[in-house]
Amino acid sequence: MVNNTNTRCDLMLFGALGDLAQRKLFPALYQLERAGLLAQGSRILAIARTEATTAEVREQLLEKLRHHVKDSEFDAEVANTFLQRVDYQLLDFTDPEGYGALREWRDEPNNELIVYMATPPSMYGVIARNMKATSCCNEKTRVVVEKPIGHDLESSRVINDELGEVYNENQLFRIDHYLGKETVQNLIALRFANNLFASQWDQNHISHVEITVAESVGIEGRWGYFDQAGQIRDMIQNHLLQLLCLIAMDPPADLSADSIRDEKVKVLKALKRITPDMMDRYVVRGQYTAGTSNGKPVPGYLEEEGANKGSATETFVALKAEIDNWRWSGVPFYIRTGKRLPEKLSQIIIHFKPAPHYIFDPDQKHLANNKLIIRLQPDEGMALKILTKDQGLDKGMRLRQGPLELTFSETFETERIPDAYERLLWEVMKGNQYLFVRRDEVEYAWRWVDEIIANWRDSGEPPKRYAAGTWGPVASIAMITRDGRSWYEDA
Ligand code: BG6
Numbered sequence: 001m002v003n004n005t006n007t008r009c010d011l012m013l014f015g016a017l018g019d020l021a022q023r024k025l026f027p028a029l030y031q032l033e034r035a036g037l038l039a040q041g042s043r044i045l046a047i048a049r050t051e052a053t054t055a056e057v058r059e060q061l062l063e064k065l066r067h068h069v070k071d072s073e074f075d076a077e078v079a080n081t082f083l084q085r086v087d088y089q090l091l092d093f094t095d096p097e098g099y100g101a102l103r104e105w106r107d108e109p110n111n112e113l114i115v116y117m118a119t120p121p122s123m124y125g126v127i128a129r130n131m132k133a134t135s136c137c138n139e140k141t142r143v144v145v146e147k148p149i150g151h152d153l154e155s156s157r158v159i160n161d162e163l164g165e166v167y168n169e170n171q172l173f174r175i176d177h178y179l180g181k182e183t184v185q186n187l188i189a190l191r192f193a194n195n196l197f198a199s200q201w202d203q204n205h206i207s208h209v210e211i212t213v214a215e216s217v218g219i220e221g222r223w224g225y226f227d228q229a230g231q232i233r234d235m236i237q238n239h240l241l242q243l244l245c246l247i248a249m250d251p252p253a254d255l256s257a258d259s260i261r262d263e264k265v266k267v268l269k270a271l272k273r274i275t276p277d278m279m280d281r282y283v284v285r286g287q288y289t290a291g292t293s294n295g296k297p298v299p300g301y302l303e304e305e306g307a308n309k310g311s312a313t314e315t316f317v318a319l320k321a322e323i324d325n326w327r328w329s330g331v332p333f334y335i336r337t338g339k340r341l342p343e344k345l346s347q348i349i350i351h352f353k354p355a356p357h358y359i360f361d362p363d364q365k366h367l368a369n370n371k372l373i374i375r376l377q378p379d380e381g382m383a384l385k386i387l388t389k390d391q392g393l394d395k396g397m398r399l400r401q402g403p404l405e406l407t408f409s410e411t412f413e414t415e416r417i418p419d420a421y422e423r424l425l426w427e428v429m430k431g432n433q434y435l436f437v438r439r440d441e442v443e444y445a446w447r448w449v450d451e452i453i454a455n456w457r458d459s460g461e462p463p464k465r466y467a468a469g470t471w472g473p474v475a476s477i478a479m480i481t482r483d484g485r486s487w488y489e490d491a
Contacts, residue, residue: 008041009112009429012102012136014093014127015119016046017057020146024177025118026061027068028421033082034075037426044086045105049093057088073416093119094126099134113137114428116144125162132166144173144428147238148229152453153446160439173428174437178239180420180427183376183408185435187246187348188260190374190382197372198251200352202327207369209333210349210488211243213376214341216293218468219315223306230313232285235337237449241268242437243376244333247348248323257433261441268444272322276455281482283452284464284475286316288340291468298340298468314463315339318476319452320483334480336487340468346376349488364399371488373403380417381407 011029015021032038046057065079087105091098106113115137117124124145131137145163150156163172178184191197200206213235219226226234245264252259274282289300302309316338323333354368371385383403390400408417427435464473471477471487480487 006037006039007112007429008039009114010042010106011044011114011116012047013044013116013118014047014091014123015117016088017048017050017052017060018118020118021046022061022064023068024419024421025116025425027065028419028425030065030069030079030082031073031418031422032426033085034073034078037429038082038085041111042085045102046086046088047091047093047102048088049091051090052088054086054088058083058086061086093123093130096130096133099130099136102131102136103134112429112431113141114144115141118146121145121149121159124159125165128163128166137166139168139171141167141171142173142428142431143167143171144175146175148233149174149442150446151229151233152450153443156442156446160442164439169439170433172436172439173424173433174439174442175424176238176242176437177420177424178242179435179437180422180424181376182417182423183374183380184243184246185423187243187374188255191247192251203329203331205352206331207351207353208331208483208485209247209351211240211247211333211335211347212349212487213240213243213337213346214343214471215337215339216341216344218288218293218298218340219301219304221305223304227308227311227313231315231317231337231339232449232453236317236319236335237445238437240335240337241445241448243348244321244335245441247350248328248333250327255434257436257438260434261438265438265440265444266325267323268441268448270323270325270328271444271448272324273448274319274452274455276458279452279455279459281479282320283455284316284318284473284479285314285456285461286318286338286466286473286476287311287313287463288315288338288468289465291340291470293340293469300468301340312462314456316341316463316466316472316476318472318479320479332483334485334487336472336476338466338472341471342469344378347488348374348376350374351485351488360397360399367399367401373488379407380409381405381411 013021013025029044061083062079066074089101089105091101115131117127119127128143143163150159191201245267248267249263250266252263287301290303291298301307301315302311318334318336321333321335350372352370358365358368367387373383373385375381383405385401385403387399387401389395390398424435464475466473477487
């Protein structure tokens with residue numbers, strides 16, 4: 001069903017007045033309009049449960065676009081053309097009667113139809129069933145659903161089954177927005193277009209891998225959702241495991257969705273289980289207390305608005321993942337992610353093993369390994385830390401570590417890097433599933449994460465505290481130090 005042409009399509013957006021739609025989806029669609037990628041005649045039906053007219057919704061969207069689109073990228077004429085595509089429909093998602101209006105909205109039933117469910121996952125099944133019962137969709141309809149798919153393996157199966165009763169797997173586009181980030185896609189180019197790395201990418205040459213996804217923000221009014229999820233469900237089960245898969249997977253036979261997803265699934269299946277006796281050494285769970293963020297005092301997690309003061313939900317996780325296969329045997333993947341850390345930073349560090357025989361000054365031995373630093377955000381780019389001779393007559397054969405740098409914005413004079421949702425929406429319009437997550441990926445990821453959550457529950461241990469504005473509990477540093485290593489910090 002891959003369609004590379006800019007064909008006309010109808011987009012039905014459930015949850016159109018919600019935070020995700022207003023903050024991410026409409027701005028992304030606006031950018032596609034600005035780039036001339038929305039075909040003439042393509043239309044958007046914004047669907048929500050609030051009483052409003054199309055004119056009112058367009059006005060509200062205009063205001064949000066002004067807010068969420070950079071001034072330099074906001075063009076009133078483009079916004080106006082874009083908003084003319086948008087109609088609004090009030091709907092109680094659970095009431096099949098209301099869906100007749102959706103069918104009527106489609107003046108040309110043969111147009112491509114995309115249904116985007118920007119709603120809580122508990123709504124996916126109901127919407128799917130009602131769409132089918134009222135003949136609002138068919139076997140060509142593409143359906144986009146957001147994470148989280150459930151809160152554990154069992155609930156994700158229920159949701160996937162409900163969707164599966166109405167749609168085939170090749171109609172489903174499960175979003176993990178990290179896969180839409182340009183630099184994340186670049187991992188595939190880096191690994192499989194450069195034989196230099198391809199031949200070095202295994203336990204013979206790599207000692208360990210670090211993946212850090214740090215955020216300086218706290219809970220930002222999402223306490224209700226976040227407290228039920230916690231950092232492991234919100235970030236590790238999806239974004240961080242996807243990054244791990246892209247780093248660890250074997251070369252796919254081609255770039256098709258199934259070839260890439262098959263390889264990712266093999267990695268998820270090979271993740272070593274973290275059993276109760278391993279928890280102390282392999283997993284650190286933290287919760288932030290009051291501290292500072294960008295120089296300003298901020299409250300602790302339990303003092304945020306709407307907080308349940310006794311919550312044991314984690315806002316930080318550091319863990320050591322191991323992959324039981326030939327390529328990665330003995331290579332730990334140290335992963336950490338948290339809210340209210342000192343900065344917003346996502347990066348992957350590949351630590352290569354030192355040369356087999358070391359001949360330079362013994363006191364510089366700690367320098368003797370190459371590192372590949374892949375910066376996902378901010379300052380998207382890569383740096384390969386290599387060793388060279390320090391210049392100067394007095395330096396003898398002293399070594400110096402320096403980077404071979406590639407900062408995308410400077411090197412390629414990239415005007416702007418598209419937001420993940422722009423890329424993902426565009427791929428859905430083309431019917432290309434390779435940046436979306438298949439059912440088995442979601443389920444294997446839950447299987448691994450569920451065991452860690454169960455271990456926490458059984459141990460009854462509360463999360464370790466860390467002050468907002470620090471890099472998490474000291475136990476996270478201890479975890480990696482025990483292995484004779486440290487979290488990478490750029491000097
Ligand atoms: C979302 C999580 O999926 O990703 C949020 O639910 C998190 O809690 C966000 O803040 C981070 O995304 P990004 O693109 O800002 O790194």
